[in-house]
Amino acid sequence: MSFKQEWIRCQKLTEQALEERLPPADLPPETLHEAMRYATLNGGKRFRATLAILTGEMLGVETELLLPCAVAVECMHAFSLVHDDLPCMDDDDFRRGKLSCHAVYGEAMGVLVGDALQSLAIEVLAKDRSLIHLQHKTGNLVAVLSEAAGSTGLIGGQALDIALVESNGSIDLHTVFRLKTAKLIQSSVKLGALMSDDLDEQDYEALCEYGEAVGLAFQYIDDHLDGEHLEEDLFRKATEFKDQAISAVQRLNGTDSSNLVQAAKFVVERKY
């Protein structure tokens, strides 16, 4: 299968898994649940979920067992988008080609939807029925995801991002990218890897390096596509991180890492 086909397969699995795990819209509080579904089931790329699934599958983990991780990283990502779009943050009325969550449901609901999606991301890791016999893993999974989301991860990156313009160069863009984007993308790889029962430490470290480098490549390309900064420079950096990512997974012991190599290439080649 080509990487594009693998990605589409993972997207479909993730949509289905999210559909099943998001609270139904007729469960009270109905508006909150409806808005959580609106903000999440709306055609995202599911790149984070795809990395979690492909990493785990590469290490021999059953696909079914990787779906809670896929759902968790996508809920965490959706939480961050909903809050980033708020009027007091980036004030964006559109997201993924439609009205953003707060534009439809109001600002207060936007805050609460983000809050509830962060909470659901963790709850899925801690309680999912398919992980019920794997409770010994929960501590590690939750530690990885909550750290990636927290004040020295995704949320801290957003704090730096809003301070960036007025920082007169004391905050550098690379740090913002690392915290705001790369940590969560890296955590997707880590979660997939932690679901394996016999991963050695060196391989885990190689995957951590891969995850961060892919995350950085992803964000440099995003800014390149947005035309926000000097484009040539951004593209060059993205390419460097892609190369670093590929060389990291090629160190894996006796594992066919071709899907992850393709994923890294795809990140840099994408046009959207």
Add this chain to the structure above:
Amino acid sequence: MSFKQEWIRCQKLTEQALEERLPPADLPPETLHEAMRYATLNGGKRFRATLAILTGEMLGVETELLLPCAVAVECMHAFSLVHDDLPCMDDDDFRRGKLSCHAVYGEAMGVLVGDALQSLAIEVLAKDRSLIHLQHKTGNLVAVLSEAAGSTGLIGGQALDIALVESNGSIDLHTVFRLKTAKLIQSSVKLGALMSDDLDEQDYEALCEYGEAVGLAFQYIDDHLDGEHLEEDLFRKATEFKDQAISAVQRLNGTDSSNLVQAAKFVVERKY
């Protein structure tokens, strides 16, 4: 020791534990970390932490092992207060006798501080150094706290609360109280109980009933003190739930529940 003395002891332990576990204000992103400390280390009652500590101690758990639970419930509570105070929510510029978080640090930072405190609450349960040999408990602890916080708990309760006025009676106040306040207070009791290694199921159920009833009594008294609703009626209900809470812990097998009984009484007698 009187309950008041026990409470003060638990408050001191909690302040110290929070001080140690909140990220230092000189760790980047500095403003976020400073604001997280401002929002949390500011003289709260620490009632939730006290319940977690007293419940665990009653069941023979070492006090030291209960501090991550105490920190977790207080961070979760602080998160909810910071977001509740936002201009788009209750729009409160004062909290606990000083300026609220967003009034000092701005609205965007208010959103991020709440987000980061929710994340820290979970991270403490999953990673605290004092729980490192108790990783088998993490799944249950995290499940309890994230469920209490989520869309059918604290966050869901806030969603119902903001819809209450316009609901024309389709949302009742009791449901709001149960979700918005009682679930997190109940989870404090549950976390303390789950730290015990030999709790039987009936005792756990009695403690769950106690936790919810104390939480409801607490919120009915809060509204009574605020003078928001018909005062007589609120006080009568608070008293009923206090009695239910006390009768629940008196069912515990061979355990001296006097501290929890005192806690329930104190909730109804308090004047602040």
